[in-house]
Amino acid sequence: MSSADRLDQLLRAELRRADDLPVASRYDAVLARSRQRTRRRRIAVGALAVVLVAVGAGIGSTRLPDGGGDSVVTERAHGLSGSWSRTVTDASVGEGAWTLTFASARRLGIDGPPSRPAGLVTDGATYADDDGLLRVDAFVNGLCTAAAVGSYRWTVTDDLLYLEVEDDRCEERRAVLAGTWVRRP
Amino acid sequence: MTAAIVAVVVAATGCSGGGPDPDRPGPRRAVPCPDEADAAVLAEHSCHEVSVRRGVVIVVQVEPPAPSSADPVVVLGTNLGSTVDYAGLALIAQRTQRTTLLVARRGVPPSMPVLSCPEVTALTPAAAADPAGTRPAVVAAVAECRRRLAADGVDPAAFGVEALADDLHVVTEALSLRRVVALSAGTTGTVAVAWARRHPEDLAALVLDTPLLTNPPLRPHTDRLVARVSAACAAQRPCRTRHGDLRARWRERLSALARRPVQVTTPGGAVLAVDDDTLRRAVVWLAGGARTGMAQLPTLLDETTTAHGGELLTEFAERTLATPPYCVGYLPKCYADQLVYGAMLSANCPVLASDALWRDICLAWGAETAAPPSAAPSPVDVPALVLTGRYDDRATTARIRALLAPVLPGAFWVEDPAVGHNVLGGDCIRTVRSAWLAGDVDRPPVRPPCLRARALSFP
Numbered sequence: 001m002s003s004a005d006r007l008d009q010l011l012r013a014e015l016r017r018a019d020d021l022p023v024a025s026r027y028d029a030v031l032a033r034s035r036q037r038t039r040r041r042r043i044a045v046g047a048l049a050v051v052l053v054a055v056g057a058g059i060g061s062t063r064l065p066d067g068g069g070d071s072v073v074t075e076r077a078h079g080l081s082g083s084w085s086r087t088v089t090d091a092s093v094g095e096g097a098w099t100l101t102f103a104s105a106r107r108l109g110i111d112g113p114p115s116r117p118a119g120l121v122t123d124g125a126t127y128a129d130d131d132g133l134l135r136v137d138a139f140v141n142g143l144c145t146a147a148a149v150g151s152y153r154w155t156v157t158d159d160l161l162y163l164e165v166e167d168d169r170c171e172e173r174r175a176v177l178a179g180t181w182v183r184r185p
Numbered sequence: 186m187t188a189a190i191v192a193v194v195v196a197a198t199g200c201s202g203g204g205p206d207p208d209r210p211g212p213r214r215a216v217p218c219p220d221e222a223d224a225a226v227l228a229e230h231s232c233h234e235v236s237v238r239r240g241v242v243i244v245v246q247v248e249p250p251a252p253s254s255a256d257p258v259v260v261l262g263t264n265l266g267s268t269v270d271y272a273g274l275a276l277i278a279q280r281t282q283r284t285t286l287l288v289a290r291r292g293v294p295p296s297m298p299v300l301s302c303p304e305v306t307a308l309t310p311a312a313a314a315d316p317a318g319t320r321p322a323v324v325a326a327v328a329e330c331r332r333r334l335a336a337d338g339v340d341p342a343a344f345g346v347e348a349l350a351d352d353l354h355v356v357t358e359a360l361s362l363r364r365v366v367a368l369s370a371g372t373t374g375t376v377a378v379a380w381a382r383r384h385p386e387d388l389a390a391l392v393l394d395t396p397l398l399t400n401p402p403l404r405p406h407t408d409r410l411v412a413r414v415s416a417a418c419a420a421q422r423p424c425r426t427r428h429g430d431l432r433a434r435w436r437e438r439l440s441a442l443a444r445r446p447v448q449v450t451t452p453g454g455a456v457l458a459v460d461d462d463t464l465r466r467a468v469v470w471l472a473g474g475a476r477t478g479m480a481q482l483p484t485l486l487d488e489t490t491t492a493h494g495g496e497l498l499t500e501f502a503e504r505t506l507a508t509p510p511y512c513v514g515y516l517p518k519c520y521a522d523q524l525v526y527g528a529m530l531s532a533n534c535p536v537l538a539s540d541a542l543w544r545d546i547c548l549a550w551g552a553e554t555a556a557p558p559s560a561a562p563s564p565v566d567v568p569a570l571v572l573t574g575r576y577d578d579r580a581t582t583a584r585i586r587a588l589l590a591p592v593l594p595g596a597f598w599v600e601d602p603a604v605g606h607n608v609l610g611g612d613c614i615r616t617v618r619s620a621w622l623a624g625d626v627d628r629p630p631v632r633p634p635c636l637r638a639r640a641l642s643f644p
Contacts, residue, residue, distance in 0.1 A: 105250035106228050107279060123612040124276040126227040137227055140272050141610060148225050148272030 080129060080154060083109075084161050084181035093120060093175045100181060102127060110138055112176070119143035120172060129154075133166060136177065144170035152177060159183035212236035213359035218245060219295040222287075225272035228279065235359045237352040239343045243295040244356060245271060245287040247278040256389040257284040258622075259353065259365045261373040263607070264397075264517050265346075266529020268293045277368065280619050286360070290376070291352055292344045292528030298337075300344060300527025302330035305509055309521070310455060312510035320545075323510045328549040330527055341551055344531035350379035357387045366622060370394040370607055371517045372533060378592055381565045390626045391569040391593070392618055394609045397517055397579050398588045400533075400540050406579065407465040410472060411435045413576060414479045417641045424643040428483040438489050439464060449494035449502040457502035464489060466514025467501045472578030472605035473518050479576040479605055480641045511542070517579060517606050562592050568626040569596035572614055576605040576641070597621070597629050603639040613639060 080102040088098050094116025101109030108125040119142035128135045134152045138144065150168025154161060161181040168174050218232040222245045229248040234241050258281055262269050269289050278285035289296040304326040312319040331341055353376070357365055366389050369377035374396025381388055415431035418424040428434070439461040446460040459467070464485075472479050481497060488495035494502070505513045509526055512519040516529065527550075530537075534552030537543035571589065573582040582600045589596060599617050601608040608614045613635035621630035 103250070105248075107250045118611070121612040123615060124279045126276065126279065128227040135227055137225070137272055137276070141276065141612075141615075145273065149227065 079156065080127075080134070080161070083184040085184050086179055086181045088113075088176055088179075090175045091115075093117065093172050098176055099184065100177075108136060108138060117143065117172070120176070134163070136173070138177070139170065139173050143172045146170075147173075150174070150177070216243070219243065221268075221295070222271045226275040228275055230275070233360060235356045237291060237355045238348070239298075239340070240291040240352075241297050242291055242352055242356055243289045244360070245269075245275075245289075247275045247285045247287065249278045249282045249284060251282065253283050255281075255283045255622075256364050256366055257286055257362055259286045259288060259357070259367050261288060261353070261367060261369040261376055262290060262293075263370050263373065263523075264519075265290075265372040265375070265532035266293065266516075266525050266527075267518075267520070267523040268525065270523070280615060281366075281622050282619075283366070283622070286356075286365070288353065288356060290349050290373075290528070290532075292349075292531060293525045298334075298339050300334065300339070300341065300525055300531060302327065302526035304330045304333070305526045306521075309509050310506050313506045313508070313513075314455070314457060316510070319510070324545050324549045327526075327530065327546050331550055334527065341527060341531045344528060345535060346375045346379050346532055347383065349376045349532065350383050353380050354384040354387055357384075362387075364389040366390045366392065368392045368394070369396065370609065372397045374398060375536070376532075378589070381567050381569075382562060382592065385565050385567050388567045390622065391567055391596075392622070393569065393571045393589075395574055395577050395580075395606050396571065396585055396589070397606075398536070398585065399580065400536050400543075401579055401584075402540070403462070403465050403469070407468050408435075409581070410468065410479070410576060410578070411482065414482050414641065418483070418643060421640075421643060424483070428643070431483060431486070434483075434486050438486050442489060447489055447492070447494050447498070449498050451499060451503045451506060453503075455502070455506050457505055459489065459494065459498060459502070463514075466505075467498065469578045470501055470504070470514045472576050474605060474607050474610060477642070477644075478603075480643050484644060511546070515542075564594050565592055566595075567593070569593045570618065570621050570626075570630060571596050571598050572608045572618065573598065573600045574604040574606060574608045575600055575602045578606050599630055599632065599636070601636070601639065603641055 083099055083101040085097055085099045087096065089095055094113045096113025096115060098113070099109070099111040103109060106126045106128055108127040110122045110125055112120060112122055120139050121142040124141075125136060125138040132153060132155070134154045135149050136152070137149050140148045144150070147169035150170055150173050151166040152168070153164040153166050156162075159182060161183065163177050163179060163181065165174055165178045213233050213235045216232050216234040218230065222230065222232065226245060226247055231246050233244045233246065235244060258277055260269075260274050260277060269287050271287060274287050275285070292298070292300040305323065308319060308323055308326055312323055334341060353367075365387060367377045367380060369392070371394070374393045375398055377391055377393055378396070378398070381391055412432055415435070418428055418431050442459060442464055443461040446458040446463070449457045449459055451457070457463070467485060468482065471481055471485060484495070484497050488498045501513070508519055508521040509524060512521070512524060516524075530547065530550040530552070534543070534547035534550055538547035538552050571585065571593070573585055575582070582598065586598065599614065601611060601614045604611060609618065613633065616633055617630050617636065620633075
C-alpha cells in the first residue's frame with residue numbers, strides 16, 4: 001500500500017469516526033470537511049449575532065445603526081478586496097503564514113512561507129468573483145497545471161474571510177486556500 | 186459573461202453585428218470568446234477572429250492589470266499541433282504588464298479548419314502497447330485522415346511553419362499592431378524564427394523558450410542527457426552516496442531491459458512493456474517536465490529493477506497508453522487532450538521526416554522527405570532572448586545556439602541549470618524574461634540570484 005493510500009484510509013476512518021460523513025474519495029473528503037467547517041462557522045456566527053442583537057436590544061435601540069434592525073453580522077460588507085492572512089499547518093504546502101491580496105483588475109497577490117514547494121509559485125495569479133463564487137488560477141504554472149482554475153464560496157464576517165471549496169481538483173491549492181483568513185490592516 | 190465581453194468589445198471597437206470593423210484595416214471582427222478561454226482566463230479579456238489565407242485564426246486578448254502602451258506580447262502557444270493552454274499563458278499579461286494575445290494557430294481549435302485525425306487517435310491504446318505491430322495501421326490511418334481532409338477541401342500542406350508565420354503577420358496587421366513581442370515555447374520556436382525571417386518589421390523582440398528546431402536521434406541524445414544528470418549527481422555528495430554512478434547504472438538497466446522488459450500494469454489493468462527503448466522514452470518524458478524532471482532519474486532506474494515497475498513508471502505507462510501513437514516520449518509535452526494530430530504532422534513533418542521513425546508517417550501525410558532548404562539564412566535584426574534548460578529532452582543549449590546563430594547572431598542566452606524543456610514553467614526564469622522586456626531589450630538580461638542558486642534537487 002502506498003503512502004497516499006494509507007493517508008486516504010486514515011482520512012476516511014477519521015472522518016467517519018468524527019462526523020459520520022459518507023466519504024467516497026480523498027477529494028470528496030476534503031470537500032465534506034470544508035463544508036462542515038463552514039456550516040459550523042455559520043452556526044457559530046449566527047448564534048453570536050443573535051446574542052449580540054439581543055444584548056443590543058436590551059441596552060437600547062440607540063445603539064443600533066441607522067435603519068434600526070440591521071444585523072451586526074457584516075457579511076460582504078467589506079467584500080474581498082484587501083489583504084488576508086492565514087497560518088497553514090499542512091507541511092506539504094509549506095507551514096506558516098500565507099497572504100492573499102485581492103487587488104484591482106482581478107489581480108490576486110499571493111505570498112507564502114519560504115518552506116513552500118517550488119511548484120506553489122507566487123509570481124502571478126488572477127481571480128474572478130461572481131456573486132459569491134470566487135474563481136482563482138493560483139499555482140496554474142506550478143502544481144495546479146492540470147487543474148487550472150478552482151472555485152470557492154466566500155463569505156466575509158467582520159475581519160474574517162471564509163473560503164469553502166466549491167470545485168477545485170488541485171489538492172495543493174485547496175490546502176492553502178480553504179479555511180479562515182484574517183483581514184490584514 | 187461572454188455576452189458582456191462581446192458588448193464591451195463591440196462598444197470599444199465600434200463593431201456592429203460582428204461584421205468587419207470599418208475603422209481598422211484587415212479582415213478582423215470581435216467574436217464571443219470560446220468557452221475554454223472564458224473558463225480559464227480570469228483577467229479581463231476579449232476575442233477576435235482574423236481571416237487568414239485558408240482559414241480563420243482566433244485570438245484571445247488578455248489585458249494587463251493597468252493599461253499599457255508597451256508593445257503587446259503575441260504568444261504562439263506551447264508546441265506545434267497542440268491547443269493553446271489558455272490558463273497557463275494568460276498570466277503573461279500580468280507578469281509582463283503588457284496586453285497579451287494568445288493565438289490559436291490554424292489547424293487547432295478554436296481556429297479553423299481543425300486538422301484532427303480521429304482515425305489515428307482511435308489507435309491510442311493499441312499503438313502504445315504494440316508500436317511495431319500497429320505501425321502499418323497507424324500509417325494507414327494517417328493516409329486516411331489526409332484523404333478525408335482533402336475531400337473536404339483542406340490541404341495539409343498549407344499548415345506548415347512558414348504558412349503559420351504568415352498567419353501571424355496577417356493577425357498583426359488586422360489588429361493594427363505596429364510591433365509585437367513574439368513569445369514561443371518548444372517547437373513553436375520554428376514558427377517564431379520563420380516569422381522573424383519573413384516579417385521582421387512586425388517584431389519588437391523575440392523570446393524563445395527552449396526552442397526545438399530539430400528532432401535529434403533518441404539514443405545518443407538520451408545517453409548525453411543521462412551523462413549530464415549523472416555528473417550533477419556525482420557533484421552532490423548525498424546523491425553520489427545514495428545512487429552511485431548513475432551513468433553505469435543507466436547502461437546496466439538498458440542491457441537488462443533489452444533482455445527482459447518490465448511489464449508495467451496501470452491501475453486500469455492495461456500493460457506496457459518497458460524495454461530499453463521505452464526507458465529512453467521515459468527519460469524524454471521526465472526531461473519534458475513530468476514530475477520534478479530529471480531529478481527523478483535515479484528513481485526511474487530503481488523502478489526498472491522491480492518486477493512491475495513503481496509509481497513513476499506506472500504514471501509513465503498510464504500517460505503513454507492514454508495518448509495517441511508516438512506522443513509521450515516522442516513529442517515534447519504531449520497531452521492527449523491538447524494534441525491535434527494532423528496539425529502536428531503538417532507543422533512538424535518537414536523536420537520529423539528525416540527521422541526513420543516518422544518518415545513513412547510523414548509520407549502518408551504528404552510531407553516532403555527532406556526538410557525545406559534553410560541553409561545559409563540571412564541574419565535577422567530583432568532583439569532576442571533565448572531561454573534554455575540544461576536538461577532539455579531534445580537539444581542542448583550548445584546545439585540550439587549553433588542552429589540559431591546564423592539567424593539571431595545577437596541573441597541573449599540564459600540557461601536554467603535545474604530544468605529541461607519549457608523553462609518558463611519556473612518563476613525564477615520568468616523574472617528574467619519579464620525584467621528583460623521591462624527594460625532595454627538591446628541590453629543583456631539581468632541574471633537574478635535565484636538563477637545562480639538553482640540546481641537539480643535529487644530525492
